Amino acid sequence: MTNTDIQRFAREELLPRLGGDYALFSRRDAVRLRGSFAQSVLLGSKRSGNLLVIPTFYVVGARPDDECMHQTLSLPVSGMDTARKWHVRPDQALDAALAQHLIGQMEKDSPLSFVAPLDDAGLDRCLGIYLKKTDQWIPALSRAFLSMCRGLPQARAELDAARRIFLVTSRFGLGGTPVDWENAALARFDELASRLERDDCIALCRADAEAHAQRMRLPALPWPAAWPAAVPPWPAPAQAGGFQRLVQRLRGAPG
Structure with a gap:
């Protein structure tokens, strides 16, 4: 699972299913905004080779010295991801089925829909x-x-x-x-x-x-x-x- 693989997955599989108001930044993270409120799906690589999916909320400008989006407001809402629900194994295909599964999981677990319009x-x-x-x-x-x-x-x-x-x-x-x-x-x-x-x-x-x-x-x-x-x-x-x-x-x- 290379960085190129992750970028392709974000661009071709995940982004189109999230909706037209999302855009990619850093070539592999999906984000949409309403004013200074950002809703994003961050993708990170673990040393184990796993892909880490981090559905994240962030208010841009609240702490303007931040260099990246902190994961204080991310899924799971509280505690650790002990069930490893947001980990993708290196041998798992980065395909349409995975993208659809992740979006369904976000819609189930998130306090804010990643598909419905922001209000x-x-x-x-x-x-x-x-x-x-x-x-x-x-x-x-x-x-x-x-x-x-x-x-x-x-x-x-x-x-x-x-x-x-x-x-x-x-x-x-x-x-x-x-x-x-x-x-x-x-x-x-x-x-x-x-x-x-x-x-x-x-x-x-x-x-x-x-x-x-x-x-x-x-x-x-x-x-x-x-x-x-x-x-x-x-x-x-x-x-x-x-x-x-x-x-x-x-x-x-x-x-």
């Missing part, structure tokens, strides 16, 4: 399920950033909630010394929170997403016409709680 309700339902079934902060940040790109009134509350999850689960809350990526992540939260006070908040977030998409060589982001380009100021922020004030003191900021 906002589906995006919200998908991200909501990952928030309920995992304890990670990236799904929460992804939802908040997508809401900012969409101009939704709940964006501030979602960003505050994502920040709380991050603080509790990082070294900030666990009593350790934060490492570089944690400091960078907290700075990103601060940056996004400051945008909620600006009239150009949506434009700034969309610019982040578009620049990030270009770096990852994704297709151009299709912003739905129903998503507003600007909104009135978001609801006022809630007063910082005791834990947040503690973190501010640890970081040297005024409490």
